[in-house]
Each structure stands twice: as structure tokens, then as C-alpha cells.
Amino acid sequence: MTEAQNTFTLTDPVNGNLAFKLFFFEDNSYFDHLQRNNYFSIIWIKEGDGKLKSDFSEYDVVQNTLLAFAPYQPFMLAEEQALSGVAIQFHPDFFCIHKHHKEVSCSGVLFNNIYHPPYVKVDATSAATFNNIISLVKAEIPNKGLAQYEILVSYLKIFLITASRLKTEQQELEQKPDMANKEPYILQDLKEAIEENYKTKHSASNYADMLNISAKALAKITKTHFNKTISNLIAERIIIEAKRELYLTNKPVKEIAWNLGYEDEYYFSRFFKTNADVSPQGYRDTVGFGRANEHQRVN
The missing domain is CATH 2.60.120.280 (Regulatory protein AraC)
Known part of the structure; x- marks a missing residue:
């Protein structure tokens, strides 16, 4: 101490x-x-x-x-x-x-x-x-x-x-919806769509199609309410799941990439480093990964 x-x-x-x-x-x-x-x-x-x-x-x-x-x-x-x-x-x-x-x-x-x-x-x-x-x-x-x-x-x-x-x-x-404003409902639909599909659908147009709204209109709503683009949201969601897998499991990076919809491990590693400023292995080395035994007590 x-x-x-x-x-x-x-x-x-x-x-x-x-x-x-x-x-x-x-x-x-x-x-x-x-x-x-x-x-x-x-x-x-x-x-x-x-x-x-x-x-x-x-x-x-x-x-x-x-x-x-x-x-x-x-x-x-x-x-x-x-x-x-x-x-x-x-x-x-x-x-x-x-x-x-x-x-x-x-x-x-x-x-x-x-x-x-x-x-x-x-x-x-x-x-x-x-x-x-x-x-x-x-x-x-x-x-x-x-x-x-x-x-x-x-x-x-x-x-x-x-x-x-x-x-x-x-x-x-x-988040209390305004009955005169449909945007909160669209945003909720977008969140549900991302949560259900982020491992397989990585482009903003995928979600505009799913929600039956133009890509331009959805982009405007998303930027207004989340202060982010749809691509930002998707990328952040993928990175969060990748970090969780890197920490909690000892799965190879290639397997984690595959589970998140990336056939090319090296493309995924570049994507991860661009968004997290550290490589997947670097993240695992410095943040760690879930051990079988509970953490050693700090004395």
C-alpha cells in the first residue's frame, strides 16, 4: 500500500x-x-x-x-x-x-x-x-x-x-415515450435489432432495411438521440462483446472473431485495435482473462 x-x-x-x-x-x-x-x-x-x-x-x-x-x-x-x-x-x-x-x-x-x-x-x-x-x-x-x-x-x-x-x-x-413522437419507438426497435443481430450484420443499411426506414432518416434520428452514428453503435457493441470474451474465456482470437461474424482473424484484429487502441491479445495480456480460481487476495 x-x-x-x-x-x-x-x-x-x-x-x-x-x-x-x-x-x-x-x-x-x-x-x-x-x-x-x-x-x-x-x-x-x-x-x-x-x-x-x-x-x-x-x-x-x-x-x-x-x-x-x-x-x-x-x-x-x-x-x-x-x-x-x-x-x-x-x-x-x-x-x-x-x-x-x-x-x-x-x-x-x-x-x-x-x-x-x-x-x-x-x-x-x-x-x-x-x-x-x-x-x-x-x-x-x-x-x-x-x-x-x-x-x-x-x-x-x-x-x-x-x-x-x-x-x-x-x-x-x-425514455418515457411521447405518443405524438414515434422516434423513441424506432430507437427501441433499433436497440433490439442491434442486440439480436450485431454478430452477423455489421452495416448501417442492414438495420435501416430491418426497420423499414430509409438509411438517411435512421441516421438522422440516431445521431440526434445517441450522438453517434449507427456504425459507431454497431462497432461499440461488437467491441464490448469481444472484450467480454477475451476476459472471461481462453478462446483463441480466431474463434472469437468467427463468433462475431469475422471470417478473417487479421481483419478482426485490425478492427479491434482501431476501436480499442490495443490488439485483442494485448487486451487479454493487460486486462487478463477469467481464471478458474478466484483472484488472489490483495494484501
């Missing part, structure tokens, strides 16, 4: 890499350049505002916003008013959201949600919960005693569940 100023870090005793980290920031210097980390990042902006660039989009962010990024998801922050807050980072080997999906249900909500911005607004009730958890984590990290790993994971789970519930509530409010 190392502690410097307001940074509290646990490292993996096997490889010396980051396992879990809590730190407080008073300016934007840590996030003002493109981030592509091999761990999960949660950033609670308590004060200030600015611009978030993530994946293919740009968003306005203000105080009391919680940002969440999966491994190798690109992001950077440009501040307009000084940003300050707290961040939690954890490697999948410390806590894997895929393995524990039934417990925390944050994959597809807080993380890996291609249809909504990678943030959630923090209300007063959730802020109190988050502050309490952060205080408990800060107090626990120096304790190298029995069951430290289990205690920290328990705190992390509560944090993730609280944030996921909050985002789900906010999404449900945003």
Missing part, C-alpha cells in the same frame, strides 16, 4: 500492477489527456464543469456528475471551470463486473452502455451514500489485516449498485 497526499493505492502482489486506487483531485491535470486504461474508472466531479470526450462523442459535464469507464474505453476531460472531486479505479482482477453481474448489474448500465452517455447525475441522497463509502474505503486501505480484500469489494459493490440504480432511474425517466 502506498499513500501520497490524497492518493490511496493497492497493487497486485503477483505483477505489481494497480489493483485498486482511490484518489482526490483538485484540478484537471490527471484527465486532460486521452485516457485508455486497462482498468475501470469511476470519476465523481464534485465541483466545476467542462467537456467530456468519450468514444465517438462529446458531452457537457457539470458538478455532481459521476463518470464511469470500462477498460480501454477512451476518454478525456477539458475543464471550463476548475474540476475537483474523487476517483476510484480498479482492475478486473480485483473485481470483475462480468463475473459478478447478478450481484451488481452494472454492466450495460453504468459500464458498457452504448446507448447512453457514460455518466449519471448525482442527487443528494446518493451523494451522502458515496461520501460515506469513500470515507470507509479511505479508512480501510491502510489496514493490511484479515479480509481487507472482502471488505473493500463489499464497499465497491455498494457504490456500484447505488450508481447503477440511479442511472437506471434517470434512463427510465428519459
Whole structure:
């Protein structure tokens, strides 16, 4: 365990890499350049505002916003008013959201949600919960005693569940359909079509045909509501599934590519690297893959 100023870090005793980290920031210097980390990042902006660039989009962010990024998801922050807050980072080997999906249900909500911005607004009730958890984590990290790993994971789970519930509530409010506006229904149909067909249909025109709408009209609706193109959505969905397979299984890259509709392993590898900025094997080497045994406890 190392502690410097307001940074509290646990490292993996096997490889010396980051396992879990809590730190407080008073300016934007840590996030003002493109981030592509091999761990999960949660950033609670308590004060200030600015611009978030993530994946293919740009968003306005203000105080009391919680940002969440999966491994190798690109992001950077440009501040307009000084940003300050707290961040939690954890490697999948410390806590894997895929393995524990039934417990925390944050994959597809807080993380890996291609249809909504990678943030959630923090209300007063959730802020109190988050502050309490952060205080408990800060107090626990120096304790190298029995069951430290289990205690920290328990705190992390509560944090993730609280944030996921909050985002789900906010999404449900945003998605209430307007009877005078058919666009939400088309968007829902598009999401269902992508989820059912992304492994075999990779072009925007495929989905326009399925939804019986012109490609131009669908592109306009998609850009307006998701701030992304249909091709962006399809690519992100494929990459999320590829990452999941690379982490949770020891399947060869060729088999993963084939299962995602790519006959040419090398074409798929180029596609993956273009979108994730790392090769499939590089991702597996740095993020890891699901072991038969549970992760070694961090001491």
C-alpha cells in the first residue's frame, strides 16, 4: 500500500500492477489527456464543469456528475471551470463486473452502455451514500489485516449498485415515450435489432432495411438521440462483446472473431485495435482473462 497526499493505492502482489486506487483531485491535470486504461474508472466531479470526450462523442459535464469507464474505453476531460472531486479505479482482477453481474448489474448500465452517455447525475441522497463509502474505503486501505480484500469489494459493490440504480432511474425517466413522437419507438426497435443481430450484420443499411426506414432518416434520428452514428453503435457493441470474451474465456482470437461474424482473424484484429487502441491479445495480456480460481487476495 502506498499513500501520497490524497492518493490511496493497492497493487497486485503477483505483477505489481494497480489493483485498486482511490484518489482526490483538485484540478484537471490527471484527465486532460486521452485516457485508455486497462482498468475501470469511476470519476465523481464534485465541483466545476467542462467537456467530456468519450468514444465517438462529446458531452457537457457539470458538478455532481459521476463518470464511469470500462477498460480501454477512451476518454478525456477539458475543464471550463476548475474540476475537483474523487476517483476510484480498479482492475478486473480485483473485481470483475462480468463475473459478478447478478450481484451488481452494472454492466450495460453504468459500464458498457452504448446507448447512453457514460455518466449519471448525482442527487443528494446518493451523494451522502458515496461520501460515506469513500470515507470507509479511505479508512480501510491502510489496514493490511484479515479480509481487507472482502471488505473493500463489499464497499465497491455498494457504490456500484447505488450508481447503477440511479442511472437506471434517470434512463427510465428519459425514455418515457411521447405518443405524438414515434422516434423513441424506432430507437427501441433499433436497440433490439442491434442486440439480436450485431454478430452477423455489421452495416448501417442492414438495420435501416430491418426497420423499414430509409438509411438517411435512421441516421438522422440516431445521431440526434445517441450522438453517434449507427456504425459507431454497431462497432461499440461488437467491441464490448469481444472484450467480454477475451476476459472471461481462453478462446483463441480466431474463434472469437468467427463468433462475431469475422471470417478473417487479421481483419478482426485490425478492427479491434482501431476501436480499442490495443490488439485483442494485448487486451487479454493487460486486462487478463477469467481464471478458474478466484483472484488472489490483495494484501
